[in-house]
Amino acid sequence: MRTDTDADADVDDPTNARAEVATMTTDVTEITVIGDDDTGLVARVTSLLFERGINIEDLDQAVRDDVFRMYLAVDTSEMVCTEETLREDLHELGEDLGLDVQVRFPADRETQQIAVLGTKESHCLEALFESWANDELGADIGVVIGNHDDLQPLAEHYGVPFHDIGDEKGQQNEERLLEVLAEYDADLIVLARYMRILSPNVVFRYEDRIINVHPSLLPAFPGAEAYRQAVEEGVRVAGVTAHYVTTDLDQGPIITQRAFDVPDDADVDEMKRRGQPLEADALLEAVKLHLNGDVSVHRGRTTVRENGTGYQLGLPAEIDEVTPDRPVDGIGSVVADDH
Structure with a gap:
C-alpha cells in the first residue's frame, strides 16, 4: 500500500494518476473518495478499513483544481463487519471530513x-x-x-x-x-x-x-x-x-x-x-x-x-x-x- 509520502511525487500531477493501477477485476471492492484537499485524509480512511479487517490491494490519489481524489481497491472477503455497516461507516466518515465516499462491492457490478x-x-x-x-x-x-x-x-x-x-x-x-x-x-x-x-x-x-x-x-x-x-x-x-x-x-x-x-x-x-x-x-x-x-x-x-x-x-x-x-x-x- 502506498503512503502519503509515496504519493507526493504525483499528487499534483494528474497525468500520473493511477499510473500503476490496472482496471480492477470483479472480485475487489472499489472505494472512491472525493472532496476538498486537506491533510490527514488518507490516514483517516485507511485506518477505518484496517480496523475492520479490510486489506488494501491498491491505492492511488491525485489533486486537480483543489479537488482531492483517492481510489482504493480492497479485499473485503475477511472483513469483520457487514457490507451495509461498511457503507454506513464510510458515509459517516465522509460527512465528518466533508468528503463524498462511494463504495462498489463486486455484487454491485x-x-x-x-x-x-x-x-x-x-x-x-x-x-x-x-x-x-x-x-x-x-x-x-x-x-x-x-x-x-x-x-x-x-x-x-x-x-x-x-x-x-x-x-x-x-x-x-x-x-x-x-x-x-x-x-x-x-x-x-x-x-x-x-x-x-x-x-x-x-x-x-x-x-x-x-x-x-x-x-x-x-x-x-x-x-x-x-x-x-x-x-x-x-x-x-x-x-x-x-x-x-x-x-x-x-x-x-x-x-x-x-x-x-x-x-x-x-x-x-x-x-x-x-x-x-x-x-x-x-x-x-x-x-x-x-x-x-x-x-x-x-x-x-x-x-x-x-x-x-x-x-x-x-x-x-x-x-x-x-x-x-x-x-x-x-x-x-x-x-x-x-x-
Missing part, C-alpha cells in the same frame, strides 16, 4: 448500468441503442443525459429516461449531472459526441469508467474542430479514437481507433460523412471491451486481456494482405548474399 451523455449528434447514441435492443451489450442503458434536448425523441423511442442538464446556451449543470448519475447508479458513462468538458469533480468520481469518442487519430488533432484541423493540414489518412476520459483533454488511454482515406477535395462535411459511422463503430467496440472486462489500463495505456479475442482495435486484419513487409532496416538481402 453484476448488472452494469450505462449513462449516455450527448449533445445534438445522434449517430453514436443510435448505434448504442441498436446494440442494446439486440441484447449485444450485456448491460442496461439506464439514462440519456444531454445539454440540449435534441436527443430526447430518440431516447423516448427506446423507452429510456432523458434528462436535460443544460441551460439555454447548452452550458452543463454539473451538480445536476452528478445527481442524475447517482440516481441511476451509473457504472459506465459513455460520451456519445457530448460537446462539453467534464471537470475533475466528475472525472475523479468515475475514473476509468468514462469512455469518449473523438473525431481524430489521437494524439493528433485534440480539442475542437478535429475534422477541420485534418482538412487544413492536408492529411491523407484521418480517423477516430475511443478512449478513457482523464482530466487532461483528449489524452486518456486509447481503446480503439478507426481510419479512412481523405480525398484531395474533401471538406469538413465529407470528413463527417466518412467519419461518423466509424465514430459509432469505434465507440461501440470500446464499450463492449469495457463491459466484458476485456480491457485493462496500466501506466496510461490499455491492454486487451488474454480472453479478449474477436475485437477490432484498429485497422481490419485484411489490411495486412496489402501492407508491405519488407524491406526493413538492416543489411539488404543483396548485400547479405554477396557475403
